Amino acid sequence: MTIIERIDQRSTETINGYKVRPGKPLPFGASLIQNGINFSIYSSAGTSCTLVLFAKEQDQPLVEIQIPENYKIGDVYSIIVFDVNPEEIEYGYRIDGPHNPGAGHRFNRAEILMDPYARLISGRDEWGKKPNWERPYPYRARVPFDDFDWQDDRPLEIDPADLVIYELHVRGFTKDGSSGVSHPGTYAGLVEKIPYLKQLGINAVELMPIFEFDEFENSRIHPETNEQLYNYWGYSTLGFFAPKAAFASTGKFGMQVDEFKQLVKSLHAAGIEVILDVVFNHTAEGNENGPTLSFKGLDNKTYYMLTPEGYYFNFSGTGNTLNCNNPVVRSLVLDCLRYWAAEYHIDGFRFDLASILGRDPWGAPLSNPPLLETLAFDPILSSCKLIAEAWDAGGLYQVGTFPAFGRWGEWNGKYRDCARKFLKGDQGQIGEIAQRLQGSPDLYKHTGRSPATSVNFITCHDGFTLSDLVSFNEKHNEANGEGNNDGNNDNLSWNCGAEGWSDDPNILQLRQRQMMNAMALLLTSRGIPMIVMGDEVGRSQHGNNNAYCLDSPISWLDWKLLDSNQSLHDFTKALIHFRLQHPALRVNSFDNKHTYSIDMPGCSFHGAEPWKPNWDENSRQLAWMMTSEPQTTSNEADMVYVAANMAHYASWYELPKAPASYQWILNFNTGDTNCQHFTPGNELAQNGILVGERSIAIITASKIKPESTI
Amino acid sequence: MELSKKTTKGWQVIEVNGQVDSKTVGDLRDYLDENIKGDLPVALELSDVPFMSSAGLRTMLTLYRKTQDMNVKLCLVGLIEEIAETMKVTGFYQYFTNYPSLSALPEEQK
Numbered sequence: 056m057t058i059i060e061r062i063d064q065r066s067t068e069t070i071n072g073y074k075v076r077p078g079k080p081l082p083f084g085a086s087l088i089q090n091g092i093n094f095s096i097y098s099s100a101g102t103s104c105t106l107v108l109f110a111k112e113q114d115q116p117l118v119e120i121q122i123p124e125n126y127k128i129g130d131v132y133s134i135i136v137f138d139v140n141p142e143e144i145e146y147g148y149r150i151d152g153p154h155n156p157g158a159g160h161r162f163n164r165a166e167i168l169m170d171p172y173a174r175l176i177s178g179r180d181e182w183g184k185k186p187n188w189e190r191p192y193p194y195r196a197r198v199p200f201d202d203f204d205w206q207d208d209r210p211l212e213i214d215p216a217d218l219v220i221y222e223l224h225v226r227g228f229t230k231d232g233s234s235g236v237s238h239p240g241t242y243a244g245l246v247e248k249i250p251y252l253k254q255l256g257i258n259a260v261e262l263m264p265i266f267e268f269d270e271f272e273n274s275r276i277h278p279e280t281n282e283q284l285y286n287y288w289g290y291s292t293l294g295f296f297a298p299k300a301a302f303a304s305t306g307k308f309g310m311q312v313d314e315f316k317q318l319v320k321s322l323h324a325a326g327i328e329v330i331l332d333v334v335f336n337h338t339a340e341g342n343e344n345g346p347t348l349s350f351k352g353l354d355n356k357t358y359y360m361l362t363p364e365g366y367y368f369n370f371s372g373t374g375n376t377l378n379c380n381n382p383v384v385r386s387l388v389l390d391c392l393r394y395w396a397a398e399y400h401i402d403g404f405r406f407d408l409a410s411i412l413g414r415d416p417w418g419a420p421l422s423n424p425p426l427l428e429t430l431a432f433d434p435i436l437s438s439c440k441l442i443a444e445a446w447d448a449g450g451l452y453q454v455g456t457f458p459a460f461g462r463w464g465e466w467n468g469k470y471r472d473c474a475r476k477f478l479k480g481d482q483g484q485i486g487e488i489a490q491r492l493q494g495s496p497d498l499y500k501h502t503g504r505s506p507a508t509s510v511n512f513i514t515c516h517d518g519f520t521l522s523d524l525v526s527f528n529e530k531h532n533e534a535n536g537e538g539n540n541d542g543n544n545d546n547l548s549w550n551c552g553a554e555g556w557s558d559d560p561n562i563l564q565l566r567q568r569q570m571m572n573a574m575a576l577l578l579t580s581r582g583i584p585m586i587v588m589g590d591e592v593g594r595s596q597h598g599n600n601n602a603y604c605l606d607s608p609i610s611w612l613d614w615k616l617l618d619s620n621q622s623l624h625d626f627t628k629a630l631i632h633f634r635l636q637h638p639a640l641r642v643n644s645f646d647n648k649h650t651y652s653i654d655m656p657g658c659s660f661h662g663a664e665p666w667k668p669n670w671d672e673n674s675r676q677l678a679w680m681m682t683s684e685p686q687t688t689s690n691e692a693d694m695v696y697v698a699a700n701m702a703h704y705a706s707w708y709e710l711p712k713a714p715a716s717y718q719w720i721l722n723f724n725t726g727d728t729n730c731q732h733f734t735p736g737n738e739l740a741q742n743g744i745l746v747g748e749r750s751i752a753i754i755t756a757s758k759i760k761p762e763s764t765i
Numbered sequence: 766m767e768l769s770k771k772t773t774k775g776w777q778v779i780e781v782n783g784q785v786d787s788k789t790v791g792d793l794r795d796y797l798d799e800n801i802k803g804d805l806p807v808a809l810e811l812s813d814v815p816f817m818s819s820a821g822l823r824t825m826l827t828l829y830r831k832t833q834d835m836n837v838k839l840c841l842v843g844l845i846e847e848i849a850e851t852m853k854v855t856g857f858y859q860y861f862t863n864y865p866s867l868s869a870l871p872e873e874q875k
Contacts, residue, residue, distance in 0.1 A: 142787035142820050200823060203856070243854035303854075310819050310855050317856035 064089050066137050070120050073108075077126045078133030083390065084172030084296070085146060085198045091137035092198055094146065096170060097130055097383065098354045100160055101150040104132040107167050107192075109145040111177075114190060116167075119149070142309075145177060145195035146170070150352055156343065156365045159356035167192040169349040171358075171387060174296045174394075175199040175312060176267045182226065182240065182301035183285070183606070186271055194269070194293055194348065197309060201398055203316045210402045211328050212438045213258055215464065215507040215583060216643035219631055220330065221257040222515055223588035224288070224610065225265060225302045233614035238304035242311075242318040249325045255591060255624075256631035259328040261405055263516055264289035265315070266331075267297040270606070272339055277536040284536055284604040288516065290407060291339045291373065293348065295391045319400050328402035330440060331395065335379060335388050336411035336447065337371035345374055357383050360416055368418050370411050372448030379412045385426045388412075393435045403440025405466070410443070410451040413458055420451055424458055431460035442466065442510055455498030459508070467495060467509040467582065474513045475524065475547035477675075478572055480701045480749065485674045492679060493645070493658055494581035500645040507643045509582035513573050514590055519600045521590040524548045525569040526555060531598030534605055542601030555598055564728065567593075568749060571626050571725040572699075575751040578630040579640055579697045581658075581681070591627040592616035622731065626723070629732045633722060637755070639681040639693040650682040653692040653714040653756075657682055661696075665711040675702040680711065692717075694756035700726075700746040709743040710754065717756040726750025768796045775873030777805045778842070782813040785821030794824055803835045806873050812843025812866070822857045829860045842867055 066074030078093045086093045094106055105121045122132045147169055152162030169176070173196030179186070186193060229236045229244035236247040252260065268289040275284050289299065303311035319329050338358075340351050343366060350358035360368040360376040367375040378384050395401040406412060413424035430436060442464040445457040454468050470491045477484040490497045494506020514521045519530075528550045532542045551565045570593060577584045588594070589612045596602050602610045617624055634640050639657075647657045660668040661678035668677060678698040685692050694717070698708040705726070713719050720736035726747025736755065746752050766783035779800065785793060801807055809828075811817075817825075825841070832839040840862040844852075852858035864870050 140787050142818055200819060202823065204826060204860075237850075238854065241854075246854070305851055305855055308819065308851065310851065313819070313822075313855035313857075317854060320856060 061089070063135070066135075071118050073118055073120060073139070074137040075120065076135050076137075078135045080128050080131040080133045082172075083131075084170055084174060085196065087141055087198060087200070088135065091135050092139055092141060092144070093133065093135050095131060095133040096148055096353070098132070098150050098152070099130040099357055099383075100354060101152040101162060103151040105149040106134060106136070107147045107149060108136070108139065109147075109192070109195065111143050111145055117144075141198040141200075145197055147192050147196060148353070159361050159365050161347065161351050161355045163347060163352055166347045166352050168347070168352045169194055169294065170196040171294075171349055171353065172296055172390070173197070173294045174201065175309065176294045176297040177300065177309060179267070179269055179271070180300045180306040180309070182270060183283075194267070196294075199312045201312070203313060205316075205320060205400065208320045208323050208400055210396070210400050210438060211323055211326065212402070213328055214643075215440060216505075216641045217635070218259045218328070218507075218583045219257045219578075219634065220259045220261050220510065220583060220585040221252060221255070221588065222261040222263070222585055224263045224516065225299075226287075226606070227611045228588055229612070231608060231611040231613050234612070235614065240302070241304040242302055242314045243304045246318055246321045249321055249327070252327060253325045255628050256635060257586075258326055259330055259402070260322065261330040261332060261585065263332050264292070264334055265299050265302060266292045266333065267294040267299050269293055269339060270301065275536065277534070279536075280534070282534070282607065285606045286604065287606045287610060288603040290334050290603070291337070292334050293339050295335070295387070296394055316399060323400065329400075330403040330405055330442070331401055332405045332407060333392075334407040335377055336408040337373045337375050337377055341374035342367040342369065354383075357381055360414070360418060370414065370418060370447050370449030370451075371408055376411060376414075376418075378416050379426050380415055380421065380424060385429060388426060389429055389433060392430065392439070393433065396435055396439050401439070403442065405442040405444065407444055408447040409457065410445055410447040410453050411449070413453070414451070418449065422458070427458050427463065428460050431462035440464065455495070459502065459504060461503070464508050464510055464583065466515070467491075467498075467511055469498065470495065470509060470511045470580070470582070471513055472547060474511075474573070474576055477701055478513075478569060478576065479547070479549035480675055480703065482675070483672050485668070485677050486670055489660055489668070489677065489679070492576065492580040496645045505643045506581040506645065507583055510585050511577055511580050511582040512585040512587075513577055514587050515585065516587055517601070518543060519546055519548055519598075520587065520594050520596055521570050521573055522566075522593040522595040523598055523600070524573070525566040526550050526595065527598040528554060529598070530600040531555070532601055534599055534609060535601060535603070542599075546600060565749065567623065568725050570623055571731055572701075572749065572751050574627050574630055575697070575723060575725060575753060576699065578634045579681075579695065579753060581640060581642060584634070586627070588612055589616070592624050593620040626731050629734065630723065633753070637693055637695050638686060639683040639695050642681070642683055650684055650692055652684055653682060653694065653717065655680070655682045655692075655694065655711075655714065661708075661711065663706050664709055676700050676706055678708055691758050696754040696756070698744065698746045698752045698754070700748065700750055703748050705745055705747045705750075707743055707745050708752070710739070712742065713756050716759055718759050720755050720757050721752065722755055723753040724750065726752070766792055768793065770800050772805070773808070773867055774870050775805065776808040776840075776870055777802060778808045778810055778867065780810040780813075784816045785814055785824065786816065786818035787820040790820045790824045794827075797828060801832070801837075803837060806838035806840070807832055808840050808842050808864070808867070808870060810842045810867060811848070812845065814848065815845065817848050817851070822852060822855065826857055826860060838862075838873075840864055840870070842870065
């Protein structure tokens with residue numbers, strides 16, 4: 056076949072020694088083409104644009120090419136530069152224009168700006184390596200190849216109702232020496248731990264921010280301990296299209312794109328989806344006192360919500376707020392998510408402080424936010440999970456009312472709060488917990504949403520770990536260097552009798568039981584359960600409920616806990632597998648259809664007596680039974696009965712009469728100090744069970760096997 | 766970069782000496798295009814390659830796909846540990862049969 060040479064593979068002129076021609080405005084960013092690179096950048100109020108090319112890691116530019124005015128179409132400057140080596144080049148832009156903050160403009164030609172569409176960013180290639188603070192243009196855009204060989208991989212598209220999510224921090228998961236991996240704290244390290252995740256039974260990981268961020272942003276030395284404090288969590292995006300280089304063992308070679316894709320491919324091969332925690336509500340540029348890195352100098356007024364005086368609205372609590380319902384910013388967010396879904400095979404996104412995405416440019420909540428609608432109906436994102444943290448730092452709280460367009464799920468903060476209160480024995484929780492464990496129909500049914508709208512969780516990265524939830528009444532954030540003033544004061548926690556470390560066996564036993572109770576409640580609730588890294592082995596942060604700045608063993612997972620807390624691990628693992636084996640727990644409808652094959656309701660509530668729940672204010676006892684019809688592969692209906700006793704005394708729970716030819720089998724009992732889970736399960740001798748104080752028992756009904764009827 | 770070829774145990778061996786990166790990868794690609802014949806399996810001898818950049822690894826994978834199309838076997842010989850590790854964590858390693866040295870190459874029947 057004869058290959059016809061394209062006309063646009065040849066330059067039309069030479070500028071400063073470089074062969075160039077007018078570029079293509081789309082796609083935005085830098086794209087590899089035959090013989091060159093196409094650069095495209097938007098600025099509506101800028102008056103001129105200069106492309107700045109650096110040889111890799113050099114302080115001074117290789118060349119500056121002012122993009123000719125006739126290369127501009129609309130508000131987009133684009134240029135093709137020929138014969139540049141993409142592996143050896145870093146690039147940025149200078150934009151000229153008015154510097155008039157009162158009018159919203161902050162152009163400054165002296166600054167070199169990063170491309171908001173940069174897909175590879177250098178400058179923080181190895182975690183914690185001290186930067187050269189004098190360096191001009193510290194974070195530099197580069198051009199990746201984006202030609203990863205995915206073979207037959209594609210997003211898994213697991214039914215949302217079947218998900219069990221495990222939230223983790225890429226670095227914290229394997230950084231501790233006890234992880235035993237070859238590349239601690241990296242994407243590659245996480246790959247080495249996939250067998251662990253697989254045996255645990257989870258089928259989705261939710262990765263705390265992996266978009267490029269600067270761990271040195273607001274870094275400081277702890278005034279008392281002299282410990283270096285970092286931007287460890289990374290909720291402060293530098294580049295929305297670039298994976299964090301320092302999370303890659305190959306970041307020093309600029310190969311983070313391939314390493315992260317290999318992670319996704321490996322997780323998919325193990326049947327585990329990848330959900331990214333994405334932060335679109337603000338950027339790393341802060342307010343008027345913050346640095347100019349990209350958006351501020353490109354088109355400040357477009358990208359940020361500004362007061363009439365030109366100051367930054369701060370609905371994110373971090374200095375600025377991205378102007379997400381401006382059409383240009385909306386396109387950027389859409390392009391970004393499409394890119395991650397298509398190029399990285401990402402299965403879903405969790406949106407940090409997502410309520411901000413529903414505010415208009417002046418901050419008022421919109422009833423039909425165009426961005427949320429666009430994402431909900433986008434053809435490339437149609438199978439992606441979209442999960443909102445349905446509140447923001449500006450006081451908007453939308454759990455149950457987040458504009459969902461039939462697509463959006465929510466981190467259910469009300470589940471967390473009620474579960475915590477119920478578990479510690481607060482009065483007046485029975486009515487609400489009954490709603491929560493059904494998937495919160497009180498929040499979601501009336502708008503036609505389903506139980507899998509609700510991501511149920513009791514703990515997450517933000518707040519106490521599960522172990523600390525049962526060990527501390529108060530936060531202990533001294534290690535953050537802010538005089539214990541940061542973090543939430545309202546933790547709904549209970550220390551079980553002593554604050555923090557204790558050697559009292561009764562307290563330790565109660566704490567262990569409470570952690571198991573939490574797992575039992577979470578994993579028998581309808582909706583999507585989410586557990587946070589290390590809760591399955593009782594990871595503690597020593598009472599720190601806001602370890603955002605600690606790159607230390609406080610934040611890292613200590614893998615030795617797998618030995619010391621093996622019983623909690625085994626219990627959690629058994630529960631996750633139990634959930635996956637019991638479709639009655641994963642029914643994704645509020646219809647509460649009757650299960651005719653056994654003549655039982657789909658979901659029913661009970662008390663110490665069957666069919667008689669005690670909804671009284673002082674009641675701390677509730678049982679629930681969830682059922683579903685036989686699956687195609689079985690002739691047995693599914694029945695799961697859970698008896699929860701959060702009172703400080705034991706109670707006998709009489710079970711509903713098992714259907715004909717079925718018998719009750721005890722699977723879990725957190726109150727049994729000898730054994731908390733039974734495989735394959737113990738047949739109940741009587742039609743009831745004594746549930747110990749602050750304990751949960753999980754019972755299933757199975758068909759009586761012919762030989763046992765003889 | 767220095768490139769040479771020889772035939773050993775029924776393999777056409779291409780010996781590469783020097784760094785494989787975006788500056789040298791064109792020479793390697795041209796040499797392979799000119800010298801690889803479709804009738805013998807190919808062994809790339811890489812023990813004198815101290816570093817392989819992203820562009821270099823991509824050339825390896827392109828070569829793999831090319832030899833696959835030609836129905837010709839391809840293996841790598843003498844890959845140093847650091848490059849092998851980079852290839853493993855970025856997904857390039859799994860495509861290749863690797864031998865520690867030419868003496869470990871199996872005899873190939875034509």
